[in-house]
Amino acid sequence: MSATEKKSYTIDRAELRWLSAFAKRKRMSASSVVSRAIRLLREEEAAREARERAAREFLATYAPEEHATPAERKALLKKWRG
Numbered sequence: 137m138s139a140t141e142k143k144s145y146t147i148d149r150a151e152l153r154w155l156s157a158f159a160k161r162k163r164m165s166a167s168s169v170v171s172r173a174i175r176l177l178r179e180e181e182a183a184r185e186a187r188e189r190a191a192r193e194f195l196a197t198y199a200p201e202e203h204a205t206p207a208e209r210k211a212l213l214k215k216w217r218g
Contacts, residue, residue, distance in 0.1 A: 147155070159166045195203070204212060 155166050155169060159169045162169070164172075
């Protein structure tokens with residue numbers, strides 16, 4: 137069983153109403169919903185960091201002269217973003 141700690145946070149009223157309604161629909165406590173959201177955010181952040189690390193490792197396999205120039209990077213980003 138994990139240790140818990142009681143804290144107080146200020147939440148916008150509209151967001152708190154949404155949280156309460158969501159928790160009620162899911163038959164969960166608001167605290168459980170917040171804990172679940174935090175776990176999901178932590179997982180998302182860890183996945184983002186892993187992707188960035190993998191990208192850096194991949195780019196490190198190329199010699200510096202093979203890296204895109206600033207102009208090439210700008211053109212690629214523009215293309216990828218549509």
